[in-house]
Amino acid sequence: KAGVTQTPRYLIKTRGQQVTLSCSPISGHRSVSWYQQTPGQGLQFLFEYFSETQRNKGNFPGRFSGRQFSNSRSEMNVSTLELGDSALYLCASSLEAAGNYGYTFGSGTRLTVV
């Protein structure tokens, strides 16, 4: 079966612009979460959605937002990009919100802000 699909794989944006990243979870998975990976901070939790509801949010500024659609696909948006937003953004899906089944990760979107 298809895994978690993230698009695009690579993005280059200019400071001040905004960007939208997309994540399609494994079919049947209703929980989608987003993570930012940087060399300095490691992997940090952005937010988690379950059945179109944001269940939890990490310590990121309001410029970072997300949503989930009725088909469980999710998008995250970053407005007013800063150089420090350059990172690998990973999406993960799970069968249910508690994570007992484990989370399957996509290959990520590499965002470079110049």
Added chain:
Amino acid sequence: AQSVTQLDSHVSVSEGTPVLLRCNYSSSYSPSLFWYVQHPNKGLQLLLKYTSAATLVKGINGFEAEFKKSETSFHLTKPSAHMSDAAEYFCVVTVAGGTSYGKLTFGQGTILTVHP
């Protein structure tokens, strides 16, 4: 609240020798624990998970981990390292309750180097 500490940032072994990657965790609720592996320029792959069943967990590629509640540890082991095991490994905790609901907390990662 939950946290994870990976005790070694780098581990170097020779091919064919045992691997031990150490992880301690902290959580306010009963945890679910995972080990993930990340090869260069790739996403994260689940190696194994503990979710309150058997304390000795077997995963893919010959890896296993033992959940020790008294020591709050979840160390990853493999009897014999292979060159293809060279990668970065992450210990991860999550809980099904409180403000951590649905959130994975990652350790800082351990880079495993395997020498021929």
